Amino acid sequence: MEDEKSPALRAGVDFRGTQNATMRVSEHVRPGRKRAPLLRYVRFNLPRATRLLLLFVVAVIGAASAAVALSDREPFAFAAPVLWAVCGVAVVFVAVGLLTSARIWAWGAALAVASLLVYLGGLAGDAPYVWNGASIVLAATWNVTLLASIGYLVLYSALRYGIIVAAPDDQNFMD
Amino acid sequence: MDLGFPWWLRVEHFLNLVFISFLVRSGIEILGTYPKLYRSQHTVAGTAWAQFTIQRAPKHKYYTVGGEYDDYSPRLSLPGRGLLGLGRYWHFITVTGFVSSWVIYFVLLIFTGQWRRYVPTSLDTFTQAGHDMLAYLAFTVPEAVEGMPFNAVQQLSYGFVILVLTPLVIITGAFQSPAIANYFSRLTRAVGGRQVIRTVHFLCLLGYVAFFVVHVLMVLIHGYAHETSKMVFGSTDLPVAGGIIFTVSLIVVVALHVVATRWTLADGRAVERLHNVVVRPWSNLLYRLPARMHYSRSNVSGEDVGLQNTTHNFRGSGRPPEAKEYLALMANGYDDDYVLEIGGYVERPMSLTIRDLRELADGHSQTTLHHCVQGFSSIGRWRGITVSDLLDLAGPLPGATDVVYTSFQNMGRDDALYEGGTYYESNPMIEARMPQTLIAFELNDEGAIPAKNGAPVRLRMETSTGFRSLKWLERIEVVNRYDIIGQGRGGYFEDADFYDRNQLI
Structure with a gap:
């Protein structure tokens, strides 16, 4: 609603140059609806912490993949080179993330998807579960590749949706 | 001693379900009227670390704090629609029950020796909790510690929620009272001031929600009927009856929320009267804090x-x-x-x-x-x-x-x-x-x-x-x-x- 009580507007002074110059604007509200989708209301502006968190999750994926590759248990045939590849890419990813301000999050998502595919490969092969004869530590490490990958993809989705931002980006809150 | 699940503990568990769900919903209502979180007392525009709004304020015009309100759905917040005063009434009514219940629970824990169920008496508990976490990550269910009703991870997480998170949320809530914050002003300043306290209060909310999600997941993993039987009867002997009774209880809680929301939107003055009866007897004591x-x-x-x-x-x-x-x-x-x-x-x-x-x-x-x-x-x-x-x-x-x-x-x-x-x-x-x-x-x-x-x-x-x-x-x-x-x-x-x-x- 226009603010009819505005002294400026009543005096004929109109500063309206942008949509929300003199009134509040609700974003993301679809036509015919009163409110936006719930997650549109949530925005965190912790760019450096978010960047570190994303790098940490990828580091966990890499470390867990390396640990599985080092075990004497192959989830599927020729899994070791694939796991080492995931680990290697994770190392490069974390290094780039720490040493530059590049926006590399889509690459991280690709890595997470690759790790998920490795996990699915294990399901079709001989994944190191406890009920398959693996130790608890190895089974836990193997499952961490799944959980961390899902975790990264959830964070990446939140990033794409605007819930979180990673440095060098910023939510640019104005008010 | 057999720690088990005494009746008062089971009552407390159910009451907490009611209280915390009401606190969360009314808390979201309160948050929605100034849906921004800061680290600085000065709340400078643009420096919030989180926002929970879809509104953009007018840029070429003076806008007041009253314009910060966001209109949350009554399905989410209590009562919804930006009714801060009524959200506050519900928050304080529920706080009265929640804090009273927690204090009684705490005293009972101490005097019955049940505190052992939450407080680790040996460093081995932490080592065991590490093993239990590995077991969960390995998609297996760890055994309960001998003589305990649950495993070490559960012991530490329940202990954290009841003995750390709950006092923290109560204290950070209390320090949002101007009378308390301005009376214990050095303490207010020592912990970073009102916005830091507000932020920590919000993080406590996230803590409860995270605990709730994991807790429910664990109940499902350990077996819904098996676990709800413990919540209702204190043992696993009657899983079907326990599951049915607990499910009905959940439906009652949901119904309570629906009734409370509709009642509040229909007759706010009645909620005000309830608030005055329940809250004023203790809140008026704060007049003693100049x-x-x-x-x-x-x-x-x-x-x-x-x-x-x-x-x-x-x-x-x-x-x-x-x-x-x-x-x-x-x-x-x-x-x-x-x-x-x-x-x-x-x-x-x-x-x-x-x-x-x-x-x-x-x-x-x-x-x-x-x-x-x-x-x-x-x-x-x-x-x-x-x-x-x-x-x-x-x-x-x-x-x-x-x-x-x-x-x-x-x-x-x-x-x-x-x-x-x-x-x-x-x-x-x-x-x-x-x-x-x-x-x-x-x-x-x-x-x-x-x-x-x-x-x-x-x-x-x-x-x-x-x-x-x-x-x-x-x-x-x-x-x-x-x-x-x-x-x-x-x-x-x-x-x-x-x-x-x-x-x-």
Whole structure:
């Protein structure tokens, strides 16, 4: 609603140059609806912490993949080179993330998807579960590749949706 | 000792389900009226670390704090629709039950020896918790520790929620009360001030929600009927009956929320009456805590300090009066024309100019933290004279019980957000006599109070929420009853909205 009580507007002074110059604007509200989708209301502006968190999750994926590759248990045939590849890419990813301000999050998502595919490969092969004869530590490490990958993809989705931002980006809150 | 699941523990578990769900929903309502979280007391625009709004504020126009509201759905918040006052009522009603229940639970834990179920008595518990975490990650279910009703991870997580998270959420909630925060002002400052406390309170909410999600997941993993049987009967002997009864209980909780929400939206005054019965008996005790805030990190003496901690741009809430007489006063710089009238039930009615007030104040000031009911804060150094000193000059007659302040502001005329008439506020005498209840005429040594902050003279009431510190003060009247003024609830927002006049929290 226009603010009819505005002294400026009543005096004929109109500063309206942008949509929300003199009134509040609700974003993301679809036509015919009163409110936006719930997650549109949530925005965190912790760019450096978010960047570190994303790098940490990828580091966990890499470390867990390396640990599985080092075990004497192959989830599927020729899994070791694939796991080492995931680990290697994770190392490069974390290094780039720490040493530059590049926006590399889509690459991280690709890595997470690759790790998920490795996990699915294990399901079709001989994944190191406890009920398959693996130790608890190895089974836990193997499952961490799944959980961390899902975790990264959830964070990446939140990033794409605007819930979180990673440095060098910023939510640019104005008010 | 057999720790088991005694009946009082099971009752507590169910009550917590009710209390915490009500606290979360009403808490979201409160958050929604100032849906921003900061690390700084000054709540500078653009510096929030989180926002929970889809609104963009006007950029070419002064906008008030009242415009910060976001309209959450009643399906999410209690009661929804930006009804802060009613959300607060529900929060405090539920807090009364939640804290009472927690204290009773804590005492029972201590005296029955059941504290052992949560407090690790050996470092081995932490080692075992590590093993249990590995077991969970390996998609297996770890065994309970011998003699314990659950495993080490559960023990530590339940212990954390009950003995750490809950006291933390209670303390950070309590310190959002202006009366408490401004009485224990050094503690408020030591932990980072109101916005840090507000942030921690919000993180506690996230902690509860995260615990709830994992807890429910674990119940499903361990077996719904098996676990709910323990919650209902204290043993796993009757899984089917336990599952059915607990499921029905969950449905009852959901029904309670639906009824509470609809009832609140239909009859807010009834919720207000319930609040007054449940909350006022303990919240009125806070009148015993006079504000003694002198805001400075370096201040240990309690004396007033300089401007180093004040907010450069003290946030405005409400729109300045547009009455001709007020605009004329403003045009003339107030000093020569403004007169504060003090009358009513007093021996010596008087009229005071700003010059008179300055002379009477004799340099007195207070540097205090403003507690907006919505959530923002600013720190201001206010020069003025205490209401108590003014009352001594005017001499209240026997039987005088309250002090009523009237503003130049007319809400329906001046602020598009509201309807209604003259803005007024009132104090019981005990609040008017508080050492930091002040008639202020200068902010931050700027020579005057800016128009948006209440020029030329305003009330400062540091024991209560911000809107009760009336701005653009025109007249003070001492009365022997306040309930025949306006709609009889003691103030504009008390009349037009749902706020308690005895608002110390």
